[in-house]
Amino acid sequence: MTPSRDVEPAKPVQLDKRRMILDAAVVAFATRGFHACRVSDIADEANVAYGLVYHYFRSKDEVLDTLFLERWNVLLEVIAEIDAQPLPAREKLHAIASFIIESYRHDPDLMKVIIVEVTRAANSFGRTHLAKIREAYALIADIVGKAQADGTFRSAVTPTFAALAFYGAIEQVLTGWIFDTLPQGEPEFDQAKAFIVETICGGLDAAAAR
Amino acid sequence: MTPSRDVEPAKPVQLDKRRMILDAAVVAFATRGFHACRVSDIADEANVAYGLVYHYFRSKDEVLDTLFLERWNVLLEVIAEIDAQPLPAREKLHAIASFIIESYRHDPDLMKVIIVEVTRAANSFGRTHLAKIREAYALIADIVGKAQADGTFRSAVTPTFAALAFYGAIEQVLTGWIFDTLPQGEPEFDQAKAFIVETICGGLDAAAAR
């Protein structure tokens, strides 16, 4: 590149302090919970001075905001992409469950923070993000609605309701893993994807014709 | 009045200050959220001096503990009673969903506190009660397991998993009502009971034989 310095600084640490703070916040929030976590915990975890957090973020809340929005927007995009593909509704739902569960597998701390501190905390904090969260429900409901229209799904329940149940099942499973109420590991992850879809789409009833 | 005193004090207020404090706490927690709610808010709401809260409870946490346990134990008993009756599994599930939804209809503030501050807050606070919460899952899973054994339900998913999905759907619906994401009212309450059971038991798939 240039005469005076390396092609790549190649330092794994440093570089983007803002990013470091965000990553540290994930660990800090996941470990102690948002409320119990002090701003100094984030700074310590990031090996950065207390005040620097306030150089990059207006408040402790804004740090969590940023983490949530970064990730949730990805989720919304992915759901839209999945929906755009020419797949049967059941497979679309499987793909969505799959993406969320893979997100957890890849970065459990981040998902823990998003679910526990935002999604499931619609009081206190998540209130700000209710609309954003609802967008995801709406996208899922849309998938169900279209499948009902073309006869793939029956119309016994409203799309809104089906979306709620579907997302609710995913959230309960993740919550189970997060708090060690449910065994987790590679096989469990794949099993969960299948079970969520099977429960919501297949149902429990042993109809005569099955 | 009578010479010395009435047969019944008949005063609607007073009588049991401890109860008054608990009822006030429900309102205070529901309105401001557990964290944002100060102990003085509870005392004010109960028309009682600050210190009296500490006469009846060791801490602010213990107030919430008490509220949760009082109600959750009732839930566990009711589920056990329902299970003891000679009903098809599907109707047992309907009875459970019904009880929870009626609890909300009867006292939305209390259910809001229990769900938002305990059940969905397994971090911070609800951690203490994880075992208690799991008991409910276990009872539901048991109902499903027995139905699978006698062939009423198919065995495509584990009972544990079905219980998670079932309870998850109920919680999502309540959460929707609590935060006004979902329309609520008499017809919606009954519809929700039916839809929850229909989704979990009937499934979305339009099997040929239906």
Next chain:
DNA sequence: CGAGCTGTTGACTGACCAGTCAATCCGACA
């Protein structure tokens, strides 16, 4: 009547922590 108990009061304290800010560092550029 008074001793002793429970119930009741609310001012006060001690701890905690988000957010501020003045000072310092450091790289870019003239």
Next chain:
DNA sequence: TGTCGGATTGACTGGTCAGTCAACAGCTCG
């Protein structure tokens, strides 16, 4: 080399509350 501005530092402040405590009220029983 000097100046400028963003990056970085961490001590400090202000406000908030949970929980304490000393005093007081009112009942019961001897």
